[in-house]
Amino acid sequence: MRLVVDLNRCQGYAQCAFLAPDVFAMHGDEGLLYDPEAESAQRERVAQAVAACPVQAILVDEMDMAAAGRTAASAEAPHA
Amino acid sequence: MPDGSLDRLKREGRIVVVGASLAGLRAAETLRDKGFEGTLTMIGDEPYEPYDRPPLSKQVLLGKATADHTALPRRREIDAEWRLGVPASGLDMATRRVKLADGDEVPYDRLMIATGVRARPWPNEAEGELDGVFVLRTRDDGVGLARHLDAGPRRVLVIGAGFTGSEIASACRERGLEVTVAERGDAPLVGALGGVIGAVAAEMHRENGVDLRTGVMVTRLEGDTTGRVRAAHFSDGTTLECDVVVVSLGAQRNTEWLAGSGLGAGPRGIACDAGCRAFDVRGIVTDDVFVAGDVARSPHPLFGYQFLSLEHWGNAVAQAETAAHNMLSESSDRRPHIWVPAFWSSQFGVNIKSVGVPSMGTEIMITQGSRAERRFTGVYGYQGRVIGAVTFDNCRWLQFYEQQIEATAPFPPPFPTVDRRSDGQRPIPADFPDPSVPTHGPTITLSGYSPADRRMTFTPAGH
Ligand SMILES: Cc1cc2nc3c(=O)[nH]c(=O)nc-3n(C[C@H](O)[C@H](O)[C@H](O)COP(=O)(O)OP(=O)(O)OC[C@H]3O[C@@H](n4cnc5c(N)ncnc54)[C@H](O)[C@@H]3O)c2cc1C
Ligand code: SF4
Numbered sequence: 001m002r003l004v005v006d007l008n009r010c011q012g013y014a015q016c017a018f019l020a021p022d023v024f025a026m027h028g029d030e031g032l033l034y035d036p037e038a039e040s041a042q043r044e045r046v047a048q049a050v051a052a053c054p055v056q057a058i059l060v061d062e063m064d065m066a067a068a069g070r071t072a073a074s075a076e077a078p079h080a
Numbered sequence: 081m082p083d084g085s086l087d088r089l090k091r092e093g094r095i096v097v098v099g100a101s102l103a104g105l106r107a108a109e110t111l112r113d114k115g116f117e118g119t120l121t122m123i124g125d126e127p128y129e130p131y132d133r134p135p136l137s138k139q140v141l142l143g144k145a146t147a148d149h150t151a152l153p154r155r156r157e158i159d160a161e162w163r164l165g166v167p168a169s170g171l172d173m174a175t176r177r178v179k180l181a182d183g184d185e186v187p188y189d190r191l192m193i194a195t196g197v198r199a200r201p202w203p204n205e206a207e208g209e210l211d212g213v214f215v216l217r218t219r220d221d222g223v224g225l226a227r228h229l230d231a232g233p234r235r236v237l238v239i240g241a242g243f244t245g246s247e248i249a250s251a252c253r254e255r256g257l258e259v260t261v262a263e264r265g266d267a268p269l270v271g272a273l274g275g276v277i278g279a280v281a282a283e284m285h286r287e288n289g290v291d292l293r294t295g296v297m298v299t300r301l302e303g304d305t306t307g308r309v310r311a312a313h314f315s316d317g318t319t320l321e322c323d324v325v326v327v328s329l330g331a332q333r334n335t336e337w338l339a340g341s342g343l344g345a346g347p348r349g350i351a352c353d354a355g356c357r358a359f360d361v362r363g364i365v366t367d368d369v370f371v372a373g374d375v376a377r378s379p380h381p382l383f384g385y386q387f388l389s390l391e392h393w394g395n396a397v398a399q400a401e402t403a404a405h406n407m408l409s410e411s412s413d414r415r416p417h418i419w420v421p422a423f424w425s426s427q428f429g430v431n432i433k434s435v436g437v438p439s440m441g442t443e444i445m446i447t448q449g450s451r452a453e454r455r456f457t458g459v460y461g462y463q464g465r466v467i468g469a470v471t472f473d474n475c476r477w478l479q480f481y482e483q484q485i486e487a488t489a490p491f492p493p494p495f496p497t498v499d500r501r502s503d504g505q506r507p508i509p510a511d512f513p514d515p516s517v518p519t520h521g522p523t524i525t526l527s528g529y530s531p532a533d534r535r536m537t538f539t540p541a542g543h
Contacts, residue, residue: 002151002152002153002154003153004132004152004153006394006397007134007393007424007426008393008394008422008423008424008433010475011475011476012431012475025144027426027429028426028429028430028431028473029429029431029455029473030431030473030475031426031429031430031431033138033139033142033144033426034139035139035144035145035149036132036135036139036145036149036150036151037145037149037150037151059153059155060153061153061154062153062154062155062156062157063154063157064153
């Protein structure tokens with residue numbers, strides 16, 4: 001599945017790295033590295049990260065999400 | 081298209097997008113979002129569907145992703161006809177046709193140009209073709225460079241210490257490779273951020289084991305008998321053995337294909353109005369040709385309506401959305417593209433971000449943190465107002481300064497409450513080099529007021 005993070009927006013809150021550590025990792029104190037083409041097995045976790053990102057910086061492929069049935073879109077955001 | 085035919089354009093019009101990358105894709109998605117049901121053609125000279133470039137100098141070189149796996153996610157289905165692997169070679173504005181290098185022609189009612197920039201090549205062509213010599217702009221470049229780094233070169237030479245060059249050097253060090261950086265200026269990043277911040281960047285390079293050489297030029301690359309690069313010669317008379325060279329000397333705008341078309345396009349980009357409509361060479365705005373992304377230069381009210389060229393990811397997205405919106409709007413519904421420039425970079429484990437136009441600043445003041453800790457905010461002043469800001473591992477302050485820039489707030493910032501160390505007692509000269517010295521890396525260029533680069537002879541009527 002494809003994803004991109006708008007790193008202008010990202011403020012390094014690390015929610016994504018916590019929820020989907022195989023896809024997102026902090027690099028230094030506030031930098032973020034991510035795998036732009038994550039395994040489809042990570043879909044659920046990535047969807048949780050998308051929902052939890054406090055600045056909505058993570059964009060996931062629409063077609064991929066449709067395939068996942070948006071199950072995780074309503075996942076509790078730990079920030080909320 | 082005559083007035084009143086907007087509905088027809090939306091229903092059955094033909095829109096052509098030249099440049100199938102970030103700006104092109106986001107424009108296409110926006111067009112469909114706004115209800116465009118006609119024919120959409122995406123023309124791109126690379127054989128790949130739109131992919132993301134920033135990871136090429138970061139994740140990809142660190143081995144956290146591969147260059148052929150950065151295809152951009154889609155925000156929606158765009159139902160386009162893709163013409164990939166074939167460059168547009170010309171434009172006929174009178175008959176509204178884009179010419180392709182394979183001889184085909186594609187007619188349009190509205191045209192969107194997003195051909196971006198390309199890496200400036202090594203000036204000596206034969207040396208640039210040596211095995212082991214790279215630029216880094218495309219997916220193919222990324223694949224080749226990553227493969228050469230995987231092979232464990234003994235030394236990598238990076239020529240140019242702009243953002244991209246610095247990121248490459250940083251990735252090499254993180255992988256344990258020996259790397260030399262050669263920079264003509266006095267420090268890395270000086271063109272974008274000035275000498276005060278450049279000095280911090282230089283320390284970061286050296287602390288991380290980069291052999292940084294400033295104030296020096298590479299004069300010649302030397303190959304072995306099999307055509308592999310083996311050494312570089314410097315202007316100070318020294319020679320360096322290296323088996324990978326990355327030429328990171330900034331970018332050139334992809335406008336050559338528009339030569340002779342009558343569009344206001346030249347080496348500095350394609351001039352457009354604040355609504356992304358391109359100017360022709362006479363300085364008259366077109367109604368049906370729009371531009372966005374790295375190739376565009378547009379006037380910005382916050383920066384004296386000077387034309388601004390940006391090589392920024394966020395600008396490509398925002399400008400593409402505005403261009404697409406305006407393409408399908410009556411004149412009264414059009415929006416200006418007045419995005420505040422914003423940029424990020426990541427090197428040596430430090431997150432660097434900027435907003436506004438730091439390079440317009442004449443002074444800088446460290447308002448939070450300290451340079452010694454590599455965690456600070458620097459604010460740039462120009463004629464008594466805040467014009468830009470940079471943060472090193474301090475990005476949560478950036479939004480505040482973005483608002484200050486938008487509000488043309490006074491410089492130096494007067495607030496007494498901010499965390500001010502010894503660094504920040506007063507503004508100091510930002511120390512930008514002579515603007516005629518070319519800078520590297522993705523950055524910002526103010527390119528004056530003239531809509532088209534081509535000069536015309538003015539002959540008043542009746543003479
Ligand atoms: C290694 C690297 C790292 C970067 N890092 C950052 C970063 O950290 N932060 C940031 O803000 N920005 C960064 N950028 C800049 C960012 O990638 C660009 O601003 C963005 O890609 C601009 O998008 P664009 O669509 O305008 O142009 P481009 O992405 O350049 O796309 C233009 C496309 O048009 C094609 N084309 C050109 N001429 C023709 C023709 N005649 N016919 C058909 N197609 C044509 C090109 O081949 C290309 O595919 C980086 C860029 C690179 C290369
Ligand atoms: S959760 Fe969002 S803001 Fe936090 S690190 Fe991830 S992308 Fe950045």
